[in-house]
Amino acid sequence: MTARRLSTGGLIDRTQAVDFSWDGNPLQGFAGDSLAAALLANNQRIVARSFKYHRPRGIMSCGVEESGALVTVGDGDRRDPNVKATTQELYQGLVASGQNAFPNVRFDVGAVNNLFGRFLPAGFYYKTFMGLPPFESGSGTGYWMWCENIIRKAAGMGSASRAPDPDHYEHGHLFCEVLVVGAGPAGISAAIAAAELGLDVLLVEQDALLGGDLLGQSDAQASRDELLKALAASGVRVMNRTTAFGLYDHGAAGLVERVTDHITQPDPNLPRQRFWTVRAQQTIVASGALERHIAFDNNDRPGIMTAAAGRHYLNRYAVLPGQQIVIAGNNDSTQIVAMDMAAAGAEVTLLDARADIGDSTALKDAGVQIRTGTAPLSARGKTLNSIQLARGLPGAWQADEKLDCDALLISGGWSPVVNLISHRGARPQWNADNACFVVPEEFDGVRLAGSAAGVWQTQACEQSGRHAAMQAAKALGKTVSEAPGVSIGGWQTPIEPLYEINTEGRKSKAFVDLQHDVSSDDVRLAYREGYVSVEHLKRYTTLGMATDGGKMGNVIGLALMAEALGKDIPAVGTTTFRPPYTPVAIGALAGRSVSEHFRPLRRTPLHDWNLTQGATMTMAGLWHRPWYFARPGETINEAYIREAATTRSSVGLCDVTSLGKIAVQGPDATEFLNRIYTNPFAKLPIGKARYGIMLRDDGIVMDDGTTWRLSETDYFMTTTTVNAAKVLTWLEELLQTRWPELRVHVTSVSEQWAGCAIAGPKSREVLSACVHQTRAVSNEALPFMGVIETALQGGIPCRIARISFSGEMAFEAYVPSDYGPAMMDLLYPQAALHEGCLYGLEALGTMRIEKGHVTGAELDGRVSIDDAGLGKMASPNKAFIGSVLRQRPELMRSDRPQLVGIFPKDRNATFNVGALLCAADEISGMGEGWITGATHSPELGHWIGLGFIKGGVDAWQSKIAVAADPLRDQQTEVEIVSPHMVDPSGERMHG
Amino acid sequence: MIRIDCPFCGLRDHSEFSYGGDASINYPPLDAPAEQWHDAVFLRENIRGRQLETWQHTSGCRMWLNVERDTVSHEIFAVWPAHRGYGRVLHAEKENTE
């Protein structure tokens, strides 16, 4: 006889049988079961294999602290490893399997690790592989890699699906006056009390059912119903299946709501989970307490679980965990468990480490055998069949007789769940009377209530919840009557601390952290090897670093370390709890921000028009821009070379809408521009544009662009595409924090204007055919760097500047965004008359490299204005941002890398962007420079590049450099030339 | 996550804001000696405790704000507009409505 389902009782629905599969075998449970409950009801004792030693493990708890029953749920692309069977709701068709075992958890080849257990103590990896790569340089890489392969296979947990996550997740935001975490007696009472005071309350519970500890009590259903009725009437917003996994600054909390994890065939429109950000003014944490295990030999055998878990399985799921049940503990909480088990028909023995357990009449009346001063010394059987007892002597244990049993329920005391308040920085303090860590009642708007505050009795927990609600209301400015607080504790007979049971000199496999197979010997070994701080202990043994975050093992580990050190637990301290309280799926954190929604996409108003013309698009920052316009049969190379050549010989059109555009307006706009640009702006006439460079405070180039003067007080500034937001923020910062006396306003107008570059010798002919008045764009009316505000045919308002990025005679025309396609419909047929073309980013890049124009690839945040060859743009006659620090000696050195053009020595050869420029006789290390741009030049008929090299052209006039590309194993001899590779005098654009 | 009470928009998540820098720096005139610029640009205290800093409400009103914040607890003691003139206007508005 072992675990079995009872015919009556529990909160399950016996009319609804639920079929599920465990390791390929069909089993049945009931609606309302957890997977663990259903496995237990089917007497599945071994459900997992341990992390390091492959020891058989069973169900050890009934909640999030589970460290035994870690299973894989689902299959295919929905395979979810390391699911705690204790928190997984059963549903029709659920597929679950054991993990870290071959061929299965009941017979596992890897269990031989267990026989060699003494070879895998704490620090095994460090000791075995230290001195070998990857830890140190030297020989032996192959040995480590060979071992790693085997170790990684042998030690581990479930494996995740390699397929993309088929589910979707959502993010949501919530606000409330009071957030209550945990819907046990304390949490529900707190929520009701706060709502009755008129507060907006949100109550969240990780379980599917509300009630917390009441769910595990045999006689609490009436009081639970009553609480739930009052809760429903109170107006509290309740979220079940929702875990508050972290508390953050200023009242923020992170929640994960499991929407469909318990449903066989969810509505495809529902997200699997929702990630909620809550902003609460006050928070009450009623997250309960977790029962601790005790370290003794084989304390991990299937059949051993916490006492409260046994009671929960009995009363909530109507599963009696055994027939011959031994309950062992050191505190009062085991007595009610013994009574319930006996009442359900089990043969019950209660072991208590304490000599005195108070009045035990009721226990005896219920037929419970009592042994005081007794504890389990060792568990026997692959699945538990008996235990060896130990009798307490002063300061030691002595082996005693053997006792047959099929279930052993343990209580080593209770640890309040102080994790959440610790996230906020509260330091838990050791309470010796109750042998647990507690946290001060209030910390920065967060209050603890119920057993999370160390209050043990149900009634007192409810009172504690109401008290916390009153205090929260008071903090929110409500006038409240004083509710008496509740002192922590509540047991009749004090707990007697008990962390490990062993006799002198007896070998024992006693686990402290079951999920990571950390034993009491490992803790002592760490101590002997000098790891005395808690944080070191944690990292050396991996204690508390498993998926349960040390919920079960941390306190025992601390206690054993304290004992080894001969200190008290408070002197040893505790490790810091960090979010998340329980694991959170990466998918939930990502929410909808996946694949194409990973970042925003920006399209220009000409997007559809460009596509209609056959554009192949590419990403430029967040923007989607035309890359090239291939004609039938053309490759990208053929297309961009044709586009660049056509533009230089006739005319080309290019969508330049993505350039940043900023309106700079106000009486002091001229003075402002004169301070931020390196070149003079004080005398820029109305109707003229000027190319400008702005520096950072430290003298490094920030951005470049043209600024057009439209009127006395109105300027139109363009920035590079990538720096549009950065420049606006910078201008705002200067105006608001440094120069508040300047009467200037800056506004982003990037979205207001659609832009087209018209470039090439035929550009004026094209434009003049499209403007309302032909003479508006004549050489006299619109000379080089001239600006006009006019209209296109049909009355489309338009501002045009004669500026050139390609080096040809060129114009940039801007129309209100909605007119963008109409502008193109005017321009393109005119261009076609001259056999002109549309060109994309690739041809744009080719022409700017030919001309040696810099972009973001060159202005990478390390380059001074002199490095970029633009030193003459820095006015010596005025002060501007960066004018002082740009003259730092280091920035003025003549051997700094400077902008140069690059030709392959063999004109048929090529090189890549990113290649290093090295001296021909020293191709090693970081080289003398690097390449930022490379292209085929249709104008020159060979490959060319832009880049930086120490000393610039002057230093390399008669020297051959090598473009070295070690990643692509390519070396090309190159000549260093002036960056102005085509039309250096600029005759064409002045036209 | 910290929350900042923008004087123009109200209490908002910090994800709406961008951190600027040290608000206690007085930037020298553009033509000041290099030493002054060096100190203003490169020298920073690494304060444990109350710190004066600038933030911009980038996804809101785009105002630059001075924020006094504790770098350990993240407690925010005060928030006010970096631009004195805006601060005065805001103050006058509030007085008028009260």
Ligand SMILES: [Zn+2]
């Ligand atoms: Zn704002």
